[in-house]
Amino acid sequence: MKKKNKTVLRKRSGTLKRSERITELTFISPSIIGVLLFFILPFFVVIYYSLIDNPINAEFVFLENFSKIFRNEAFQLASKNTVLFSVIAVPLVVVLSLLLALLLDTKIPFKTQLRASFLCPLMVPTASVVLIWQVLFHKSGTINQLTEIVGAQPVDWLKSGSGMVVVIVMFLWKNLGYNMILFLAALSNIPGDVMEVATLEGAGPVYKFFHLKLRYLSPAILFVTILSLINSFKIFREVYLLTGDYPFDSLYMLQHFMNNTFNMLEYQKLSSAAIIMALVMVVIIGIMFIVEYWFGKDVE
Amino acid sequence: MRPGSIKRQKIKQKTVTVILTVCAIFCAAVFLFPTVMTIANSFMTQKEINANYGTMISNFDRDEGKKTYISDKLNLKLIPDKVSAEQYKTVLFKSSDYLMKFWNSVILVVPIVLFQIVVASLAAYSFARYRGKLKEMLFFLYVILMLMPYQVTLVPNYLVADKLGLLDTRLAIILPGIFAPFSVFLLAKVMRRIPKSYIEAAKLDGAGEIQIFTQICLPLSRSAIFSVTLLLFIDYWNMVEQPLIMLSDSDYHPLSVFLSKINSGDVGLAFAVAVIYMIPTLLMFLYGEDYLVEGITYSGGIKG
Numbered sequence: 001m002k003k004k005n006k007t008v009l010r011k012r013s014g015t016l017k018r019s020e021r022i023t024e025l026t027f028i029s030p031s032i033i034g035v036l037l038f039f040i041l042p043f044f045v046v047i048y049y050s051l052i053d054n055p056i057n058a059e060f061v062f063l064e065n066f067s068k069i070f071r072n073e074a075f076q077l078a079s080k081n082t083v084l085f086s087v088i089a090v091p092l093v094v095v096l097s098l099l100l101a102l103l104l105d106t107k108i109p110f111k112t113q114l115r116a117s118f119l120c121p122l123m124v125p126t127a128s129v130v131l132i133w134q135v136l137f138h139k140s141g142t143i144n145q146l147t148e149i150v151g152a153q154p155v156d157w158l159k160s161g162s163g164m165v166v167v168i169v170m171f172l173w174k175n176l177g178y179n180m181i182l183f184l185a186a187l188s189n190i191p192g193d194v195m196e197v198a199t200l201e202g203a204g205p206v207y208k209f210f211h212l213k214l215r216y217l218s219p220a221i222l223f224v225t226i227l228s229l230i231n232s233f234k235i236f237r238e239v240y241l242l243t244g245d246y247p248f249d250s251l252y253m254l255q256h257f258m259n260n261t262f263n264m265l266e267y268q269k270l271s272s273a274a275i276i277m278a279l280v281m282v283v284i285i286g287i288m289f290i291v292e293y294w295f296g297k298d299v300e
Numbered sequence: 301m302r303p304g305s306i307k308r309q310k311i312k313q314k315t316v317t318v319i320l321t322v323c324a325i326f327c328a329a330v331f332l333f334p335t336v337m338t339i340a341n342s343f344m345t346q347k348e349i350n351a352n353y354g355t356m357i358s359n360f361d362r363d364e365g366k367k368t369y370i371s372d373k374l375n376l377k378l379i380p381d382k383v384s385a386e387q388y389k390t391v392l393f394k395s396s397d398y399l400m401k402f403w404n405s406v407i408l409v410v411p412i413v414l415f416q417i418v419v420a421s422l423a424a425y426s427f428a429r430y431r432g433k434l435k436e437m438l439f440f441l442y443v444i445l446m447l448m449p450y451q452v453t454l455v456p457n458y459l460v461a462d463k464l465g466l467l468d469t470r471l472a473i474i475l476p477g478i479f480a481p482f483s484v485f486l487l488a489k490v491m492r493r494i495p496k497s498y499i500e501a502a503k504l505d506g507a508g509e510i511q512i513f514t515q516i517c518l519p520l521s522r523s524a525i526f527s528v529t530l531l532l533f534i535d536y537w538n539m540v541e542q543p544l545i546m547l548s549d550s551d552y553h554p555l556s557v558f559l560s561k562i563n564s565g566d567v568g569l570a571f572a573v574a575v576i577y578m579i580p581t582l583l584m585f586l587y588g589e590d591y592l593v594e595g596i597t598y599s600g601g602i603k604g
Contacts, residue, residue: 019509020430020509023426023509023510024429025426027422027423027425027426027513028427030419030422030423031419031420031422031423031479031484032423032438034419034475034478034479035442035445035479035481037460038456038476038479039445039453039457039476039479040441040456040477041456041458041460042457042459042460043456044454045456045459046456048458051340056455063352071419074513092594097533100327103320103323103324103327104311104324106317106320108317108320108321108324109321110321112326113328114325114327114328115593117329117332117464117586118327118331119326119585119589119592120331120332120335120585121331121334121335122534122592123534123578123582123584123585123592124334124578124581124582125534125537125577125581126340126538126556127538127540127556127560127574128542128559128574128575128578129334129335129337129338129574129576130337130559131336131338131567131570131571131574132333132334132337132341132376133334133549134356135336135353135374135376136376137414138374140355140372140373141373141374141376145373145374158303173331177331178596181593181596181597182596182597182599182600185597185600185603186600187433198305214492220600225601230449233449233450233451234449234450236450236540236541237538237540237541238388240540240544240560241559241560242560250551255450255451255541258451258454258455258496258543258545259545262458262545264559271455271457273451274451274452274455274456277449277451277452278448278452279426281447281448281452282444285443285444285447291515296389
């Protein structure tokens with residue numbers, strides 16, 4: 001996962017020659033100019049917009065826009081659904097992808113074919129398979145036909161509170177493969193001699209997993225958790241393709257809220273919502289850095 | 301140990317392996333199911349598709365298709381009654397609309413991927429070759445930006461596009477895409493692993509910075525560049541959020557957005573269009589699976 005490499009191309013900036021300084025700048029400048037122009041500078045405009053009453057009057061109202069948006073019902077619903085989705089989907093995707101990686105780490109045949117099948121959903125555009133999901137979860141669709149045999153009542157999956165289940169299934173299907181690869185890489189980094197000694201001393205597979213492997217895997221688990229959390233904010237794509245602009249209430253996500261606000265060109269709402277989300281992300285990323293720092297030290 | 305107990309243990313181990321294999325194959329089947337289904341259904345006749353899925357389309361006129369049979373229940377079928385290329389023929393030769401949308405996807409995604417790789421490999425070289433306090437802070441900023449969701453980054457992107465008069469043009473999506481920091485991050489991590497001695501040796505031979513970049517850094521990170529290209533392509537090929545916000549005219553929408561709309565209209569064609577749309581990424585997967593895996597592995601861990 002994380003290697004401190006001593007062969008790194010490192011130079012103290014104080015000792016740079018003038019010609020080197022020029023190359024350094026020319027090589028990086030296209031990227032910096034683009035990032036400044038399209039992301040950083042306009043973000044200051046976003047901050048400005050979030051603090052004024054409207055672009056024409058431009059009177060400072062400080063936090064009024066923020067308190068307004070916290071009281072906005074659509075924003076509340078969207079945040080609630082997004083958080084609920086993340087809280088359920090993220091732990092599921094971490095545990096299941098770890099299980100898949102452990103499965104592929106055993107001595108089973110057809111490993112390459114199995115790995116390819118698990119990765120396949122990553123390569124298939126969501127839009128291409130959305131029709132199959134619709135057929136599966138339609139009121140008179142395949143899932144209901146199957147549950148009917150057991151005697152269950154048919155559920156209108158996409159137009160009821162159960163919509164979340166469908167979206168979670170799609171999220172798992174799409175993301176398990178990527179996380180599994182990260183876990184497989186972490187598993188292959190566990191020193192073999194440690195495992196051998198444990199086996200010789202009579203440790204069973206369960207003991208080895210909980211007392212040895214999990215310790216080596218902990219940085220990977222944290223990274224995958226954060227990555228999945230970030231991916232879980234992208235679930236709008238699946239919801240939109242499944243249900244369009246106006247989904248059932250339980251599937252109304254933050255990006256729906258943003259889209260509708262874009263359509264009405266309400267810059268104040270848009271800006272303050274973006275800033276709230278940016279702050280939440282910064283907190284999450286900060287936690288990640290602190291945790292990775294501590295665990296990184298522990299393992300090395 | 302007695303030979304009997306060793307034998308018993310071997311049998312036990314074998315049973316475990318068999319059970320695990322069965323589990324793994326079952327999981328793999330579940331993962332492949334939607335894709336395989338889509339491909340299988342694309343070879344059905346439009347009549348068969350309508351009969352199987354007609355009820356799903358709320359505004360489907362039953363009287364109009366007097367003689368066609370529509371099942372009340374949706375029948376998900378793997379094997380077509382009659383294998384036919386009818387859907388493909390219609391999509392490719394009769395209704396050019398879908399091909400136009402496919403082309404829309406191509407002209408959005410290809411420039412983003414190509415130029416992002418160029419801009420990013422230059423920047424990554426600079427990040428990897430010279431490090432200082434300021435550089436570290438800048439790199440940190442790129443990482444934060446990379447992790448921000450669309451809900452955050454699309455707002456500044458929209459404001460700039462509006463100011464520059466780019467709204468409703470493809471450039472509103474392409475330009476911010478080119479400067480997205482994801483590939484800078486990945487390539488910088490890879491280029492930092494190039495041993496310093498290589499560069500010193502080249503310098504002694506009188507190589508300039510541009511030569512070091514093109515003759516040493518680029519060839520050594522070639523496989524990483526392939527990996528990043530793949531990851532970028534699949535990500536942008538799947539884009540939905542950006543066109544919805546930047547392009548109000550749906551004529552410019554890529555197929556990824558448009559597909560969800562034909563689903564409710566021409567179900568009879570949708571499967572063939574869906575398959576045509578997944579061909580580029582599936583081909584890349586077939587030929588570049590190892591690069592994909594490598595790229596994902598590089599992305600693990602945030603710090604260089």
